[in-house]
Amino acid sequence: MTGTPKLSVVIPAYQQGRFLGETIRSVLQQKDAALELIVSDHSSTDDTLDIAERFRSDPRVRIMTTPAGGGAAANWAAVTRAARGEYIKLLPGDDTVTDGSLARQVALLDDNPDAVLVGGARRIVGATGKTIAPRRGLQGLSAHMSGEAAVRQSVLSGTNPFGEPGAVMMRRAALEAAGGWQGEWSYAIDLATYYAVLRHGDFVRDDAVAATFRVSAGQWSVALVEKQAREIRALFDLAAVTFDGITPADASRGAKKAQRMARLRRLIYTLMPGGRTR
Structure with missing residues (x-):
């Protein structure tokens, strides 16, 4: 690919051969997104890696590998450093x-030069791809608000209203100014990073x-929910x-609200069809 792209979509993949082809195709089939x-x-x-290599002939695609170790944060950091847009x-390899979402979010950042982060709603699916919740996110977030106001709303809501990384787009300069992905956080790496980025500008809503x-039932064990709750409390x-x-x-x-909601989500995701790993 010649020239500097407007947008870099980066996929840190690990053991996701089952889903990666669908993930990549969802990006490459987008219209009006450079x-x-x-x-x-x-x-x-x-x-x-074999699945990724099937797409190498597309001039928009670059394939890279990172050595074992360092957990997900290492791969997130490595693939983000390679971005030029x-x-x-950042799009996880199973989402x-x-x-139309890429062009729409690019336009929102273009039209709001003070904004550093745009967040959108997301559809929650189970391990088999069946919809669990058709729309989640954006709780209490206005169309355009200061970074501090957006972070406060997140804290008060006890959740991540901005969305998982696939639903979010950021200015790369703001992410770099924030120190990149906040890898010291295990479960809240995305939310902690959004908070750091929003110190540098405004939020806009998609x-x-x-x-x-x-999601899968394995993500919502009792022990994991408790660990996540402790980390969210520390982040808040x-x-x-x-x-x-x-x-x-x-x-x-x-923090109290986050713990209550995490327990409720665990119950819902494990009981609803499509919420269990097969």
Whole structure:
């Protein structure tokens, strides 16, 4: 691909051969989006790399590998460093973007030069691809709001209203200014990164469903829910220190709500059809 692309879509993949082809096709079939697509295989032992290689002939596609070790954060960081676009979207190797979402989010950032992050709704699917929830996200977020106001709304809601990475697009310069993906956070790496990026500008809302997000029952074990709740509490406490408009009381209120909602999601995802791993 010649020239600098407007948008870099980066896919950090690991053991996702079953879904990766669908993920890549969801990007390459987009219309009116000048993009590069970078797929990074994190030393998978299944056919993840072979699936990626099938798309190498497309001039928009680059394939890279990262050595084993460092967890998901290492692959997220490596594939993001390879990006050249003004805007960046990280798309997990088992999720997809919806038709038209890339051009729509690029336009939102183009039209709002003070904005550094756009978030959209997402459709939740199970391990088999069956829809669990047709639309989630954007709780309490206005069409355009300051970064601090958006972070406070997230804290008060006890959740991640911006969306998983596939539903979010950021200015690459703001992500770099924030120090890149916040790899010190295990479960909240995406939300912690959004908070860091939103210190550098505003938030804009994409009202449409921008991506699908795949869940399985294994993601919602009791032990995991408790670990996630502790990390979210620590993140909310940090937000109260970082942003003048967020108080310790806000953080405490949000953390309690986050724990309640995590337990409820676990129950819903494991009981509804498509929520269990086969």
